[in-house]
Amino acid sequence: MSEIVFYNKNGTAIAYSQDGQHIYTFTGKPVAYLYDVSVYSYSGKHLGRYENGWIRDNKGRCALFTSEASGGPVKPVKKVKPIKSVKQVKPVKSVKSVKPVKPVSSLSWSDLSSENFFYQ
Numbered sequence: 001m002s003e004i005v006f007y008n009k010n011g012t013a014i015a016y017s018q019d020g021q022h023i024y025t026f027t028g029k030p031v032a033y034l035y036d037v038s039v040y041s042y043s044g045k046h047l048g049r050y051e052n053g054w055i056r057d058n059k060g061r062c063a064l065f066t067s068e069a070s071g072g073p074v075k076p077v078k079k080v081k082p083i084k085s086v087k088q089v090k091p092v093k094s095v096k097s098v099k100p101v102k103p104v105s106s107l108s109w110s111d112l113s114s115e116n117f118f119y120q
Helices: 115-119
Strands: 004-007 013-017 022-025 030-035 038-040 046-051 054-057 062-065
Touching: 004 062, 013 030, 013 115, 022 115, 030 115, 046 115
Parallel strands: none
Antiparallel strands: 004 013, 013 022, 022 030, 030 038, 038 046, 046 054, 054 062
16 A cells, blocks of 8 residues: 545645554654545544545545545646655554444535644
């Protein structure tokens, strides 16, 4: 599997996944993981969904995008990726919260289009 880089609405690289499951910030902090199409924090909170190259918040708005993202708002020009720090140890995954009802996908950007997405 090739690396997935997640960019915000300004084109800044925010996070990445090397295995298609665990998401890290470029400082090496494990912040979330993918389970089916859902994005969960390690504390078990449902953060949003990952579909068609977009991570959408729980309201259906676009928070982060990948190079392969299709649909959604106009993507900005991507900035140079920062250098990755050494990965920290992943925390134990807590019990996942109940996945909310899937919202209608929006063409709007989320207010959480940054690292804040992972700390909601």
